[in-house]
Amino acid sequence: MAEKISLNKRVWTVVKEIPSGKVSTYKIVAEKLGTTAYRAVGSALNKNRCQEVPCHRAVNSSGKIGGFVYGSKNKKKLLQKEGIQFDGDKIYEFSKVLYKFK
DNA sequence: GCTTTGACTCTCG
């Protein structure tokens, strides 16, 4: 069926599929959407202000937070409460908490 | 309708 919704809305759907204690990267999300616009994914979330989307579970491929509306520090603590471990400014065991949307 | 910006990624040095 034809999805008339914008790409950003597709991002929410994918990001919202991420369970607690797991994270995903913009690249994977973009690939799941069938596009290579990695930047568009992040930008879409930012422009939508993460209304109902756990945008804090979306990080870059480096395992870093990048920048969020809540603040990188605040989110780091938030993710830690979710069960995500951090190594400095990066996610610890990133591959293990990486959700591939199977 | 065209131009600029952007929460990124990849390759080269």
Place this chain on the structure above:
DNA sequence: TCGAGAGCCAAAG
């Protein structure tokens, strides 16, 4: 191994 620069796609102005 770490750092800097160029590139690609989409949305907003």
